[in-house]
Amino acid sequence: xxxxxxxxxxxxxxxxxxxxxxxxxxxxxxxxxxxxxxxxxxxxxxxxxxxxxxxxxxxxxxxxxxxxxxxxxxxxxxxxx
Numbered sequence: 638x639x640x641x642x643x644x645x646x647x648x649x650x651x652x653x654x655x656x657x658x659x660x661x662x663x664x665x666x667x668x669x670x671x672x673x674x675x676x677x678x679x680x681x682x683x684x685x686x687x688x689x690x691x692x693x694x695x696x697x698x699x700x701x702x703x704x705x706x707x708x709x710x711x712x713x714x715x716x717x718x
Contacts, residue, residue, distance in 0.1 A: 677685075684690045694700045704712075 680686060680690065684693065
């Protein structure tokens with residue numbers, strides 16, 4: 638199958654262009670890290686990741702409600718079986 642330009646859709650030029658992009662992205666990432674420096678990672682809620690956040694999520698009723706909405710009753714039936 639050929640495109641309108643007369644070349645195959647997966648020609649060598651497309652592959653060469655896609656190989657350059659990851660290098661550009663790595664360069665941008667490194668440049669931003671050098672400019673801004675190391676920063677403390679926080680979740681969207683303002684919590685630090687780790688075991689304390691896991692414990693918080695396991696204690697919250699909202700977490701279990703969202704889990705039930707996402708998976709439905711299937712996990713409960715599997716545990717009961």
